[in-house]
Amino acid sequence: MTYEALFEQILTKRSYLCVGLDTDIKKIPSHLLKEQDPIFAFNKQIIDATAEYCVSYKPNIAFYEALGAKGWESLQKTIEYIPKSHFTIADAKRGDIGNTSGLYARTFFDPKSSGLDFDAVTVAPYMGSDSVLPFLEFEEKWVILLALTSNAGSSDFQRLKTENGALFEEVLRISQTWAGADRMIYVVGATQTQDIAHIRTIAPAHFLLVPGVGAQGGNLEEVSRFGMNKSCGLLVNASRSIIYAGNGVDFALHAGLEAKKLQEEMSVYLDKYLTA
16 A cells, blocks of 8 residues: 555545554454354454444454464454455564564565565564565565564653663654655554654654554554644554453444544544644
């Protein structure tokens, strides 16, 4: 999916919502456990209920890897079921020496190799350019680089001071020499709203993937006010608050209602904050 196609989807859906498919076998409704593939059965209903309200899906790979080969099969079926109109993100947080990163890239981008064909993958920048560039060798695929995350320990390293500012600022500046806004997205936590306006001065055109709205308490209005650019430039992720909104037979109905509520709020902010 191109930058322009993603923006077109945002305008069409009046939404910049990304639904996180962090599907935990221990949390899904118990009636699904009798299904041959409970994880896919859950995801299928979530996708059916939320697809009209979101532009992206983000499976967290750990929830699937933890189940071994069956989990990998569930992931493959899920990614094949997601409508092609939606931007798909493998939340894998990979990053290793060059040849290993090349194999990780093949894992998530080459369906002939692994059976998976994501649009983007999250990557950790700590090991530098040679751990990131192999992912960019796949044309029309995206790298989503960890910049300023919302977890409690993010300040342990990300805010350490360098000669040119905080470490996360260096990540933003240096990585823009590796790829432009049409191939690179940055993870910025929704609980870091005080920094989003500043990040926009460093990376004005890039999309930001913003987790932390919903269960983690991020403020959607502030994220939108400080983070939106002329192409929206935001993918705001909500996971638990949507997929676990209900836990009965009608769980998908509750998920759809929660996604719809966020989409309606986003529609207001698109009118208010989308820059000319």
